[in-house]
Amino acid sequence: xxxxxxxxxxxxxxxxxxxxxxxxxxxxxxxxxxxxxxxxxxxxxxxxxxxxxxxxxxxxxxxxxxxxxxxxxxxxxxxxxxxxxxxxxxxxxxxxxxxxxxxxxxxxxxxxxxxxxxxxxxxxxxxxxxxxxxxxxxxxxxxxxxxxxxxxxxxxxxxxxxxxxxxxxxxxxxxxxxxxxxxxxxxxxxxxxxxxxxxxxxxxxxxxxxxxxxxxxxxxxxxxxxxxxxxxxxxxxxxxxxxxxxxxxxxxxxxxxxxxxxxxxxxxxxxx
DNA sequence: AAGTGGACCTGCTAGC
DNA sequence: TGCTAGCAGGTCCACT
Numbered sequence: 406x407x408x409x410x411x412x413x414x415x416x417x418x419x420x421x422x423x424x425x426x427x428x429x430x431x432x433x434x435x436x437x438x439x440x441x442x443x444x445x446x447x448x449x450x451x452x453x454x455x456x457x458x459x460x461x462x463x464x465x466x467x468x469x470x471x472x473x474x475x476x477x478x479x480x481x482x483x484x485x486x487x488x489x490x491x492x493x494x495x496x497x498x499x500x501x502x503x504x505x506x507x508x509x510x511x512x513x514x515x516x517x518x519x520x521x522x523x524x525x526x527x528x529x530x531x532x533x534x535x536x537x538x539x540x541x542x543x544x545x546x547x548x549x550x551x552x553x554x555x556x557x558x559x560x561x562x563x564x565x566x567x568x569x570x571x572x573x574x575x576x577x578x579x580x581x582x583x584x585x586x587x588x589x590x591x592x593x594x595x596x597x598x599x600x601x602x603x604x605x606x607x608x609x610x611x612x613x614x615x616x617x618x619x620x621x622x623x624x625x626x627x628x629x630x631x632x633x634x635x636x637x638x639x640x641x642x643x644x645x646x647x648x649x650x651x652x653x654x655x656x657x658x659x660x661x662x663x664x665x666x667x668x669x670x671x672x673x674x675x676x677x
Numbered sequence: 678a679a680g681t682g683g684a685c686c687t688g689c690t691a692g693c
Numbered sequence: 694t695g696c697t698a699g700c701a702g703g704t705c706c707a708c709t
Contacts, residue, residue: 481688559681
């Protein structure tokens with residue numbers, strides 16, 4: 406579920422409320438992707454700072470002990486802020502604080518909550534290493550994307566999903582951005598001119614920006630930390646719209662499988 | 678080094 | 694109505 410807009414919306418929905426809170430307890434459910442990496446008891450009494458985001462990761466800084474929690478929502482995760490209560494069957498992590506409990510619900514358990522002594526040290530350092538630029542970073546340009554992709558024969562859709570060059574677009578928004586930019590998802594990264602890289606940079610920003618403004622996409626069950634769902638999915642031009650007319654040229658939207666993921670595109674107005 | 682495919686795990690839905 | 698196959702928003706890792 407959660408691509409960059411959903412993660413950022415989640416962050417905004419709880420960050421200020423927890424800034425300055427004191428940790429009163431931690432509860433774990435079934436194992437997530439990796440172990441927490443620190444004894445629960447050592448977090449009690451810590452002071453929570455203001456949550457930040459890098460790509461699809463959230464960083465919840467803490468002091469005493471100094472460090473923080475790196476969170477990832479995986480495919481099916483969402484965070485909710487509320488009163489302390491028993492963990493439900495799909496709730497596998499809860500951070501209880503003086504200002505409420507932050508609970509991770511994640512049926513598929515591809516998500517993660519990992520303690521790290523800082524962003525520049527492992528395990529956070531390793532997990533964040535190699536990520537592309539943030540989509541709204543002013544330093545990101547068509548030229549820097551061209552440089553990142555010029556030697557890659559991998560299809561551009563897969564480069565976007567891998568966060569090479571630019572992070573934040575998952576399966577929905579990668580499809581949407583490529584449609585906006587008029588680029589065929591199968592096009593090798595190296596084939597894109599600087600001008601087309603720039604068009605794609607703008608398209609990624611537009612798509613992610615619009616999704617952010619609409620509260621993200623709610624396909625099944627995404628909601629922010631207060632339970633508010635998103636509305637972007639109703640705006641999608643191609644995603645999950647196989648056979649329906651392209652909003653730009655009316656040709657039927659096609660679905661193909663790339664790297665075991667569904668890709669939706671318009672064969673008429675997205676050129677290789 | 679780059680590219681590919683499988684792995685992780687559970688739930689929902691379309692189709693028989 | 695009930696079962697099954699296929700599919701789902703992500704990303705890491707092992708292998709060629």
